Amino acid sequence: MGRDGVVYTETVVHAAPEQYAADAPYQLAIIELDGGGRITARILDRSEIGERVRFLEERNGVAYYQK
Amino acid sequence: MRSVAVIGIGKTTFGAFADRDLRSLAVEAVENALRDAAVGPKQVEAFYLGNFAGPSFVGQNHLAPYVGMAAAFQGIPCTRFEDACASSGSAFFHAWQSVAAGIYDVVVAAGVEKMTSQSTPRVAEILAGAGDMAGEGRAGATFPALFAMIARRHMHEFGTTREQLAAVAVKNHANGAKNPLAHMRKVITLQQALAGKPIAEPLTVYDCSLISDGAAAVVIVPLEQAAHYQARYAKVLAVTQTSDHVALDHKADITYFPAVKAAGEKAYQLAGLGPKQIDVAELHDCFTIAEIIASEDLGFTAKGQGGPFAASGATAIGGQIPINTSGGLKSKGHPVGATGVGQICDIVMQLRGDAGERQVARHRIGLTQNLGGSGATCVVTILEAA
Numbered sequence: 010m011g012r013d014g015v016v017y018t019e020t021v022v023h024a025a026p027e028q029y030a031a032d033a034p035y036q037l038a039i040i041e042l043d044g045g046g047r048i049t050a051r052i053l054d055r056s057e058i059g060e061r062v063r064f065l066e067e068r069n070g071v072a073y074y075q076k
Numbered sequence: 077m078r079s080v081a082v083i084g085i086g087k088t089t090f091g092a093f094a095d096r097d098l099r100s101l102a103v104e105a106v107e108n109a110l111r112d113a114a115v116g117p118k119q120v121e122a123f124y125l126g127n128f129a130g131p132s133f134v135g136q137n138h139l140a141p142y143v144g145m146a147a148a149f150q151g152i153p154c155t156r157f158e159d160a161c162a163s164s165g166s167a168f169f170h171a172w173q174s175v176a177a178g179i180y181d182v183v184v185a186a187g188v189e190k191m192t193s194q195s196t197p198r199v200a201e202i203l204a205g206a207g208d209m210a211g212e213g214r215a216g217a218t219f220p221a222l223f224a225m226i227a228r229r230h231m232h233e234f235g236t237t238r239e240q241l242a243a244v245a246v247k248n249h250a251n252g253a254k255n256p257l258a259h260m261r262k263v264i265t266l267q268q269a270l271a272g273k274p275i276a277e278p279l280t281v282y283d284c285s286l287i288s289d290g291a292a293a294v295v296i297v298p299l300e301q302a303a304h305y306q307a308r309y310a311k312v313l314a315v316t317q318t319s320d321h322v323a324l325d326h327k328a329d330i331t332y333f334p335a336v337k338a339a340g341e342k343a344y345q346l347a348g349l350g351p352k353q354i355d356v357a358e359l360h361d362c363f364t365i366a367e368i369i370a371s372e373d374l375g376f377t378a379k380g381q382g383g384p385f386a387a388s389g390a391t392a393i394g395g396q397i398p399i400n401t402s403g404g405l406k407s408k409g410h411p412v413g414a415t416g417v418g419q420i421c422d423i424v425m426q427l428r429g430d431a432g433e434r435q436v437a438r439h440r441i442g443l444t445q446n447l448g449g450s451g452a453t454c455v456v457t458i459l460e461a462a
Contacts, residue, residue: 018232020224021277022216026201029216031084037221037276039325047325049212058232071215 011044012064012072016056038062040074050074077176081302081309082419082459084113084295090259090288090409092192098127098134102143102188105291105414107186110147113295113305117148120295121180124171126157126164127185127413132202134190142243143188147423160206161362162317163187163189164292165416165446165455169317175296186293186417188412199287203412208323220284222324223363224276230331230365231278233380238278240383242269244364245282245406247392252403254433259288259409283364288409292418300432302462310424313441313458314346322452333451336373338398340445343456344375347441351375351441354458355438356426357397358419360447370445372401374456393436401426401434416446427461 019038022029029035036052040062050072056062062074086108088101102125110117110377125140136142144154157167165186168270171185191199200218207213207222246266252258264282272280295305302309320335321327327334344350351374359374361367376397377385385391391399402408402422407413423442425431439461446455 018225018229020221020228020279021274022218022221022224023274023276024200024218024220025197025216026218027195028196028201030197032216034274035216037216037225039225039330045355049215049217049323049325051215058228069214 011042014042014062015039016058016060016062017041017047019052019056020056048072078178078297079299080172080175080312081299082294082312082420083302083306083309084109084115085424086112087257087292087418087421088290089193090290090411093289096289098130098188098190099143099146099192101289101291102186103146105188105293106147106184106186106282106329109293109295115182115295118150119182120149120152120184120435122152122174123149123154124157124167124183124185125154126167126416128158128160128163128189128192129205133194138426141248159179159190159453161360161412161447162416162446162448162453162455163413166317166453168213168294168417168420168457169219169315169350169455171296172312172315175298180272181301183292185296185417186291187414187416188291189413190289191287191411192289196287211323212325218276220279220363220370221276224279225324226330226450227278227365230369233331234332235384236383238270239266240368240387241283241364242266243387244367245269247386247398248361248404248406251393251401251434252407255403255408255443258403258407259286260407279363285362285405285410290409290411290414292414292421294417294420307462308428308442310427310462311460311462313460314343315455316342317453317455320452322449324450332369332373332449333454335451335454336370336445336447339454339456340374343458347458349439349441352444353441354397355441356401356423356436357399357443358402358422359399359445361400361406362447366447367404368397374443374445390410393434398436401431401436419446423459427459
């Protein structure tokens with residue numbers, strides 16, 4: 010799948026912006042997509058640089074991934 | 077093109093000032109700079125004001141004439157410059173252009189930000205607007221999160237450690253503790269820095285610059301007129317401004333800032349010197365990792381070696397290249413729109429030999445580097461003592 014990929018970098022956000030305060034802490038990552046290009050997305054189950062992640066769904070314009 | 081000199085510097089203390097508004101801070105800095113230059117407000121021919129988010133932070137737009145008229149300027153062109161945290165670096169670059177081009181002789185470049193009237197989560201949201209709101213911003217990226225992702229990748233590729241990041245914070249706090257104009261005049265230990273509250277992993281609160289109010293201003297004139305106003309002027313050897321992608325996920329390699337590298341290389345070329353000739357530098361340490369990477373991009377150390385370089389003491393006062401003797405954004409404070417011109421004031425102070433117990437031994441040539449966003453704007457200046 011073109012939307013799956015590999016974690017290029019990641020962080021766990023503790024101090025969230027106002028609109029996402031209820032989500033914190035959440036993992037944010039830049040994912041290198043199999044189909045080319047990169048996307049900034051959320052990962053639901055804590056992955057590290059170099060790990061493969063699967064595209065799960067898009068909610069309110071944000072892509073969610075998991076292992 | 078004419079050579080240009082800085083003949084006056086003025087700053088407010090950086091801090092959290094519940095009783096001060098944006099305009100009074102900016103006017104105080106401008107008046108301090110005019111007094112230092114022995115120039116009256118009626119002599120000023122143009123005003124360039126850097127400000128990132130006055131409309132969001134305090135609900136005021138049209139800021140340059142709003143400040144300019146309060147500073148008693150006489151109907152001159154007053155314009156606001158916005159390039160995120162490099163807003164006043166950009167104002168300085170454009171002010172310099174106008175004098176170098178021969179359009180004006182006496183120009184003021186300033187910067188101001190009033191941030192502390194908003195809650196921290198709201199500040200984070202406003203600052204996030206310096207990134208790509210349709211992409212990374214919507215996904216929940218704050219600026220600490222973007223720089224945390226930069227740090228993680230730098231650690232992954234070069235073995236940079238948490239301790240090396242913390243060493244930058246410890247060094248900058250040690251310097252800022254001695255700066256009477258700094259926001260947080262507090263020495264911290266490595267243990268404290270490492271045990272700080274997590275903001276965006278691996279960054280703790282001690283890796284992040286402060287949310288501050290403050291302003292800074294400089295007066296510039298053609299070099300050939302400088303001595304008429306001020307014996308202790310600083311010659312502008314170079315000022316460069318560059319740009320790059322706003323979105324971090326558009327950059328091929330996030331372990332360096334192409335805009336910083338390009339601005340630095342061009343500035344060294346214009347000044348006819350290299351990193352080894354720089355005696356003292358103010359680098360944009362919005363986060364500890366940013367100072368480490370900028371020290372690599374500007375050639376003070378090799379790529380990937382910024383962490384060990386910082387931890388070695390090479391960037392401390394008395395080290396090979398003292399960086400952020402003011403305390404940097406980390407300890408001095410980061411009223412974002414004021415930072416670029418504030419750095420220039422700090423370097424001119426060093427070049428004049430006026431930095432007190434923070435004074436570096438060799439102080440003929442200084443460099444400033446002001447970064448906007450996660451690297452989409454960079455302004456570098458190289459200044460030489462008169």
